[in-house]
Amino acid sequence: MTTLSNKEISHIIVDYFKTLVEKKEVSTDSADSLGVAIDCITDAFEIDAESTPAITLKQLLSGAASVSATEVTKAGSSSEVDEASISKAEELKTEGNKFMGTKDYRKAIELYTSAIELNSANPIYYSNRAAAFISSKDYDSAVFDAEKAIELNGKYSKAYTRLGSAKMALNLPEEAVEAYTKAIEIEGVKATPAMKKDLEAANNKVSAATKATDSGAGGFPDFSSLMGGAGGNNNMMDMMMKDPNAMKKAQELMGNPDLMNKLMSNPNIMNMAQKFQNGNFNMSDMMKDPALQDMAKMFGR
Template sequence: MSQQKLVYAIIEFLNKSLEDGTVKQDDKEGLEVAIQCIGEAFGVDPSDKEQSERLSIKPTTLESVFGLFLKTRDKVASSSSQPKPAGPTAEDKASAEKLKQKGNTLMSGKKYDEAIQSYTEAINLDSTNPVYFSNRAAAYSSKGDHLLAVGDAEKAIEVEPSYVKAYHRLGHAHYSLGDFKEASAAFQRGLDVEPGNPSLTSALNNAEARLKESEPPGETQSTPPAQPGAGSNGMDLGGMAEMLRGVTGGGPGGGGAPDLSGLLNNPMMAQMAQSMMANGGLERLMQNPSVANMMNRVQSGGGMPSMAELMSDPGLRDL
């Protein structure tokens, strides 16, 4: 799933480059062929609406994710070349807390971009507090940037592995992206830290249920049990009786044939027929050449055969 999301984001970026004039006219045809080849290789079709809803990372874009990566890499490279500070001062921590409170107030007012800015400033002052990363993850998720929320939730866990709320943020972000497998894994990681947490337990159950729903049925999937009174082909006794009533005209069968629809209304016969359908006997019966010939005769207007005719046909007599 995550691999297809990446491929889909790349194809979106390339298509956008074709449309906005980034690519020269002479190069467009070659790029269009490349896009088609990439999609076919990874089973990604941007024109498929269902795939589009499942794989799109909007409103996040590949460019914004890559830009964030470059900034982070440059910041890490810069910090590694300088002596590491002893840690945030008491003054830094106090200022960071005020910025966090400001961010929380902005979140309440649904001013997510401003809240993200406040949490970012708090992180710049004190990157040892997992709450700031977790809160910024919540802000990203609130505005639909779930991929960025994943990064912040993981960072919060890295800073403090026992901070349970971060696992909930991480699972929620994956869940919102439609990656129920990763969501389940995140919620389970949280439960490993705090077994029995009701919020994580409920979230895990929901994610696992959605994961089962999203999995395509395998060829070895067992056939669901037949419903009471229903055959393997989905026909119930009432439907079978109605079909036979139409064949025999509602009363005794033409040519002296028994009233088959009436027989099916007999409790004992109904039980026998139900057992026959449940065990696949009805399908085998309808595949018998003699039965097929008899049904063709009825449908062509020839009427039901008499009991004497039935008994004279070895195939039907054996049935």
């Protein structure tokens, strides 16, 4: 049998540990320990833990398998990619990782792109480039790469976490929840606290948005009376319509859940809204109301 590299042997060991955990052939405590070992070995040798090596540990130890190092290296990759291209792509990815470490994201992206051009069947390259795009705040490109990595390997949890990060940055928390949930589902007992924290943050953002929407639809007093006033009196909306800056601030307020929550938590403003809604107000008196002054501050007036 051809001598295997340290990385190839490590990949086989990781696959063995994963099999033990998935088949529940070890205790829960041991499964947790193996999960830590898998993460450490995977990071140390830059292994794609979701891909399957060409041979198992038992086959390797028994000598039953006769497989070349080249065949192991190509496991999970396109058979049309030659050995030299695979090797060069790995070198480029490693270099890209170094530039990620020094926060030179532009250079990292260039190197990952070159690796993809040599071996476009490896999901790690797309996932790593997605991470570089996220750090560069190019979230749309990050989404594209994360989804491509998932297309190549549907059980690649890291690609899902990066998809979730990009979706959060694009203010799409519901889609981020789906991505984070899938990542945790794939990892099972090996799901890290960081992954769970990301999911919690996404869920909180969804809840906040839902709360703001529900409050605006039914829980918050109807401000429609501001549009026409009571009995045809002059009203605040008429004044706002004449002030583009005020209208802009109003739009920003309605689109910001945090500001809406702040508005709804102010009892003076709630009381003012009820007066408008019931038609029980006098405009000259209302202009002196502290609630109206609070609202003016929110509009930056």
